[in-house]
Amino acid sequence: MKVNNIHGGDTDVVSRLYGIDKADIKNFSGNVNPLGLPQSVRDAIINNPDVITGYPDVSYVELRAAIAEYTGTDSENIIVGNGSTELISGFIKTVSPKKAVIVSPAYSEYQREIELTGGSVVLFELEESEDFKLNTDKLKKALTSDIDLLVICNPNNPTGSYVSEEQASEILTHCEQNGIYTMIDETYIEFADEDVKISAVPLADKFKKLFITRGTSKFFACPGLRLGYGICSDKDIISKINTKKDPWSVNSFAELCGKTMFTDTEFEKKTKAFITGERNKIKTELSKWKNIKLYDTQSNFFLFKLLRDDITSSQIFENLIRDGLLVRDASDFPYLGESFIRFCILLPEDNSRLINKLYNIIEK
Amino acid sequence: MKVNNIHGGDTDVVSRLYGIDKADIKNFSGNVNPLGLPQSVRDAIINNPDVITGYPDVSYVELRAAIAEYTGTDSENIIVGNGSTELISGFIKTVSPKKAVIVSPAYSEYQREIELTGGSVVLFELEESEDFKLNTDKLKKALTSDIDLLVICNPNNPTGSYVSEEQASEILTHCEQNGIYTMIDETYIEFADEDVKISAVPLADKFKKLFITRGTSKFFACPGLRLGYGICSDKDIISKINTKKDPWSVNSFAELCGKTMFTDTEFEKKTKAFITGERNKIKTELSKWKNIKLYDTQSNFFLFKLLRDDITSSQIFENLIRDGLLVRDASDFPYLGESFIRFCILLPEDNSRLINKLYNIIEK
Numbered sequence: 001m002k003v004n005n006i007h008g009g010d011t012d013v014v015s016r017l018y019g020i021d022k023a024d025i026k027n028f029s030g031n032v033n034p035l036g037l038p039q040s041v042r043d044a045i046i047n048n049p050d051v052i053t054g055y056p057d058v059s060y061v062e063l064r065a066a067i068a069e070y071t072g073t074d075s076e077n078i079i080v081g082n083g084s085t086e087l088i089s090g091f092i093k094t095v096s097p098k099k100a101v102i103v104s105p106a107y108s109e110y111q112r113e114i115e116l117t118g119g120s121v122v123l124f125e126l127e128e129s130e131d132f133k134l135n136t137d138k139l140k141k142a143l144t145s146d147i148d149l150l151v152i153c154n155p156n157n158p159t160g161s162y163v164s165e166e167q168a169s170e171i172l173t174h175c176e177q178n179g180i181y182t183m184i185d186e187t188y189i190e191f192a193d194e195d196v197k198i199s200a201v202p203l204a205d206k207f208k209k210l211f212i213t214r215g216t217s218k219f220f221a222c223p224g225l226r227l228g229y230g231i232c233s234d235k236d237i238i239s240k241i242n243t244k245k246d247p248w249s250v251n252s253f254a255e256l257c258g259k260t261m262f263t264d265t266e267f268e269k270k271t272k273a274f275i276t277g278e279r280n281k282i283k284t285e286l287s288k289w290k291n292i293k294l295y296d297t298q299s300n301f302f303l304f305k306l307l308r309d310d311i312t313s314s315q316i317f318e319n320l321i322r323d324g325l326l327v328r329d330a331s332d333f334p335y336l337g338e339s340f341i342r343f344c345i346l347l348p349e350d351n352s353r354l355i356n357k358l359y360n361i362i363e364k
Numbered sequence: 365m366k367v368n369n370i371h372g373g374d375t376d377v378v379s380r381l382y383g384i385d386k387a388d389i390k391n392f393s394g395n396v397n398p399l400g401l402p403q404s405v406r407d408a409i410i411n412n413p414d415v416i417t418g419y420p421d422v423s424y425v426e427l428r429a430a431i432a433e434y435t436g437t438d439s440e441n442i443i444v445g446n447g448s449t450e451l452i453s454g455f456i457k458t459v460s461p462k463k464a465v466i467v468s469p470a471y472s473e474y475q476r477e478i479e480l481t482g483g484s485v486v487l488f489e490l491e492e493s494e495d496f497k498l499n500t501d502k503l504k505k506a507l508t509s510d511i512d513l514l515v516i517c518n519p520n521n522p523t524g525s526y527v528s529e530e531q532a533s534e535i536l537t538h539c540e541q542n543g544i545y546t547m548i549d550e551t552y553i554e555f556a557d558e559d560v561k562i563s564a565v566p567l568a569d570k571f572k573k574l575f576i577t578r579g580t581s582k583f584f585a586c587p588g589l590r591l592g593y594g595i596c597s598d599k600d601i602i603s604k605i606n607t608k609k610d611p612w613s614v615n616s617f618a619e620l621c622g623k624t625m626f627t628d629t630e631f632e633k634k635t636k637a638f639i640t641g642e643r644n645k646i647k648t649e650l651s652k653w654k655n656i657k658l659y660d661t662q663s664n665f666f667l668f669k670l671l672r673d674d675i676t677s678s679q680i681f682e683n684l685i686r687d688g689l690l691v692r693d694a695s696d697f698p699y700l701g702e703s704f705i706r707f708c709i710l711l712p713e714d715n716s717r718l719i720n721k722l723y724n725i726i727e728k
Contacts, residue, residue, distance in 0.1 A: 049409040052588035224416035224616025252588025
């Protein structure tokens with residue numbers, strides 16, 4: 001593992017390697033909501049430490065109802081898990097794909113799980129020349145008759161590019177007609193603009209072969225909670241995943257925090273407004289720069305390409321970390337090279353610091 | 365599922381079915397430490413709700429060190445999981461037994477997991493005529509050449525009977541020589557008398573094919589936490605189980621609570637002294653009764669058999685629940701019949717209430 005590509009920008013490791021106090025590191029690599037844990041969740045925990053003296057509800061009825069209300073679907077369509085990883089793994093084991101297409105560059109876990117289950121993987125390349133936007137016609141052609149699973153991350157990590165509801169509907173219609181399952185990972189979807197329709201949740205009832213996964217780590221700033229959920233209108237799929245997993249893998253704390261965060265509409269509104277504002281500000285600024293290509297994003301992070309040959313993403317990483325600014329050198333993702341950097345939106349003063357520093361390195 | 369054999373004596377279900385306020389139910393069926401959650405754990409949670417804003421340590425170094433100190437083994441021998449169920453499942457998937465012997469009556473999960481993995485199961489009967497004590501010679505004979513896994517719960521649930529360290533050593537020597545893995549579930553072992561040597565942990569270094577599992581739900585009164593651990597000196601087994609499970613299945617709250625509870629030696633001492641005292645008191649009392657046979661136990665629960673033909677365990681369950689006393693009708697365990705009752709040790713006044721009521725039903 002490259003030092004600069006440690007999981008989620010592991011600040012403990014970076015702190016040790018670069019001799020920087022952990023508190024002095026600004027983590028632009030973790031993609032976590034800078035507004036932090038909702039106060040409502042903190043309060044729920046402080047007031048209910050004894051929630052662990054009982055088992056979680058084995059059917060998670062109230063938790064699933066809160067998620068149903070939050071996402072606008074039926075609670076019968078929802079399954080909860082120990083992080084979205086448990087559900088990604090459970091879904092892949094359940095459909096046991098022989099050959100899958102993964103829209104790439106993407107999170108490496110999809111491929112690992114498919115191969116562990118004995119399936120093979122074809123990467124479908126989001127092309128730089130198309131600004132990493134998904135080309136529906138090319139994708140359909142890549143879904144040959146031997147393919148039984150398609151995996152899309154929307155908005156995509158690390159590119160930030162996204163698929164509209166309309167585009168998803170066209171892809172899902174094609175997949176449904178050809179007996180192909182589709183898994184859409186919507187980990188970053190809540191950071192999208194209010195008026196941009198990109199979630200596939202409204203399509204869940206129509207497409208039985210669609211499985212949507214979501215986590216809570218990024219938007220609710222709680223990667224240690226391990227709470228994820230899946231949405232699928234095929235009851236048989238939900239039931240099969242449930243029989244493969246531990247019945248109480250979501251512990252009582254995660255159950256309580258989930259019931260709290262999904263009903264905290266104030267936090268949701270505040271985050272969306274904040275991220276949209278900062279995203280627009282950063283986009284306006286960086287679009288003026290001559291020495292980078294900035295890609296459009298609906299997530300809480302940006303990907304850009306250096307247009308200068310005399311400097312690499314790794315050098316920029318090294319330069320920034322000396323100042324405690326931890327960005328993601330994206331050079332190890334498939335199809336990206338030594339000139340790609342990803343960084344997420346933090347608080348305004350932190351963002352300004354990063355942008356000023358980047359300007360000095362790249363533009364000046 | 366019989367109403368009276370609901371999981372762990374699910375008090376929500378009982379409350380609804382019998383129209384009793386949940387707070388008025390004394391749960392003698394759950395086998396949970398009546399001293400409740402350690403105050404140290406409660407304090408740790410209240411003071412650190414933000415622990416979930418970071419990932420748990422993927423190697424759980426500090427948590428495993430605390431368990432190593434607590435159990436008296438090396439931390440290299442320890443694996444942690446989302447409840448002992450994740451580890452039982454992981455171990456069984458790893459050794460993938462063709463044919464297993466389960467010392468029975470026992471927890472049904474072992475058999476389910478073995479069969480899910482494609483193995484078959486032979487139940488080895490703990491005989492009533494031998495007071496459910498494990499007969500080593502008979503067991504060895506049952507371990508024919510086609511057996512590759514032996515499962516023992518020690519102390520055993522529901523009988524309370526137990527295997528000494530010496531007896532375990534004899535069994536393990538036989539298994540090791542014959543290429544048989546042994547899984548010992550020590551969920552209830554911390555409730556045993558201080559001076560009774562029944563844990564197999566001191567044998568772990570000697571026997572590579574031994575896997576010990578333990579939970580925290582019962583002794584630390586936190587079934588909702590989902591924290592279990594396994595002990596095995598074969599690094600290859602530990603590593604294989606780890607690759608099969610989600611890396612962060614123990615969330616940050618469970619990690620924090622674990623580090624706290626395993627170092628709370630006061631709580632451990634207090635519980636052991638309390639349970640030993642109450643167990644002796646109840647044993648002395650019930651041993652005088654003419655209409656029951658009480659079995660020796662090193663756990664926090666007792667099993668007894670009704671010696672009267674005119675009354676069944678189900679009738680006793682029904683009679684007691686009307687007074688809010690929830691015991692375990694043990695009639696659905698293999699080899700037990702309609703005259704077996706299991707109840708656990710609660711606080712002194714609750715135990716007295718149950719015993720008085722039982723006396724009136726059975727002895728008067």
